[in-house]
Amino acid sequence: MNVLLIGFGDLAMRLAPRLVAADYRVAGLRRSEMAFPDVKMQACDCTNPEPLVPILAGCDAVVVTLTPAAFNEEAYRRTYIAGAQALVDALNQLAVKPARILWVSSTSVYGQSNGEWVDETSETEPESFSGKCLLEAEEIIAAGPVPSTIIRFSGIYGPGRQQLINTVKGGHCAPPGPVKWTNRIHSDDCAGALQHLLDKTRAGDRIAPLYLGTDCEPVPLHEVQRWLAQRLGVSVATVPGRSARRGNRRCRNTLLLNSGYRFRYPTYIEGYGALLQDNDW
DSSP: OEEEEESOSHHHHHHHHHHHHTTOEEEEEESSOOOBTTBEEEEOOTTOHHHHHHHHTTOSEEEEOOOOSSSSHHHHIIIIIHHHHHHHHHHHTOSSOOSEEEEEEEGGGOOOOSSEEEOTTSOOOOOSHHHHHHHHHHHHHHTSSSOEEEEEEOEEEBTTBOHHHHHHHTTEEOOSSSOOEEOEEEHHHHHHHHHHHHHHHHHTOOOOSEEEEOOSOOEEHHHHHHHHHHHHTOOOEEOTTTTOOSOOEEEOOHHHHHTTOOOSSOSHHHHHHHHHHHSOO
16 A cells, blocks of 8 residues: 655654555655655655645555644644645546545644533634634545545654653643643554554545544643652642643543554553653653
8 A cells, every 4th residue: 555644744754664564655745855764755845736746646545744834823824724725636636546635633623621521523613823724724635535534633742742741840830720631642642543544444444534633531731740740750839820721621532442543652641651761851
């Protein structure tokens, strides 16, 4: 099975070796040139449909993991919305199209802020520019000419994604109340979930058009930070405003679990525990 990975960043770099080991033929696209073992790499402007057309020809599946250059609306629109439209425009020009598009999005498309549970059926009314741009890109892909699956990842952590650990090492902690719910997924489980959906596509199994990619335990931010502080052996002080992050909801991963995926790191304890063990803190 020929798989094209568009937006060859951290998640694609974790996914590619897994696919190669499972006998997929893997190609990768990114803005700048790079080499990667056993992957046919190309530099390409993924917001321009014309160079995408010959690259997409012969692909059986496409996985899109785009990353904006900055956290502002212009960058998000240029990356996600323009990228989605370019991909759809290129696919419309192909006589033979891929079997499926996997498009990585985010749980920031949800606007719930009072600790509500959300799943694939919940309303999406984002207030942030990032959530609005991501949702618009999702809609473009879903209306395209190829069957698609959107996977909305919650807060991704793992090697190189250690902001929460650094916050705790700095001695800061969110207050215990009001409760600020957080949702997360280890980057290895992001790659695992994407491979799982590709494996099902290759086997001809049915997959849903939308999944929430999040671990099995939403948890108050204060609880995670206190646990990290204990493991790191540092003292932390409650800092008012430290919990004033966007959103406050609990994400449910039942549909992904029911599809057969099993998490390597089902909760923050396993995930951060492994991260702390693998690094000299």
